[in-house]
Amino acid sequence: MADPTNLPQHISQMDGDAFFSFDCHPQVKCFTECCRLLELALTPYDVLRLRKATGLSSEELLAEYILIEQVPGEPFPRLYLTMVDDGRASCVFVGKNGCSVYAHRPGACRVYPLGRAVTRTDTGPEEQFVLMREDHCLGFLEATNQTPGRYSFEQELTPYNRSNDAVMDILQHDAIRNGFIPSQQDVALFILALYNLDTFRKLLFEDRLESIVLSTLEKEQLHDDDQLLNFGITMLHRLVFSQFSGNIIP
DSSP states (O other), X not given: OOOGGGSOTXXXXXXXXXXXXXXXXXXXXXXXXXXXXXXXXXXXXXHHHXXXXXXXXXXXXXXXXXXXXXXXXXXXXXXXXXXXXXXXXXXXXXXXXXXXXXXXXOHHHHHTTEEEEEEEETTEEEEEEEEEOOXXXXXXXXXXXXXXXXXXXXXXXXXXXXXXXXXXXXXXXXXXXXXXXXXXXXXXXXXXXXXXXXXXXXXXXXXXXXXXXOOHHHHHHTTSHHHHHHHHHHHHHHXXXXXXXXXXXX
């Protein structure tokens, strides 16, 4: 767990059952301020849900609303939601009445003002929370008592966390921690299998992905987006790290 003395002044660690007062609704004067001046990184499950919200294909969504950034030295790219060039870097989905994709909003929007981090341990994922008290947020003046655990449940974060934790097993793999840099082919597969689900499904169904042959029954199960993403995570883990015996770089 992070050293509390190293955290910024407005961020504090929280136990899962610790209480804090917070609520967000249109009557709070700062409503939608947290939807501006932000960098919103998107997880694969975020993109899956935004496809449902917009009705766009994964390829259309990637082209219209998502920026892909590969930082030199980092193993995999980061994907961000594009922002409106309005001088305030506002989210493309926010309007005067709030979020137009609210039912399918990204996990980072749901969890705010909390932050959630997960660390791989020998016994499984270890969950940690922090509370961010930013000056612009007046939601802390509301009288609604919350705990990180209860708030996460009410914000319907369970499927987001489950999927993100599975992806974490790739991003925090022992090989990655020991300096392994995936190939360009691995990176392309990362984007395809985790973020471009429609194209991934098409290639799978047409048997056009090398070393992956599925039966008719297996293909039928992958009509479901959640099942397809789970399959993509498992397949990516196997193909990228198959060269490492015991999941550790020699």
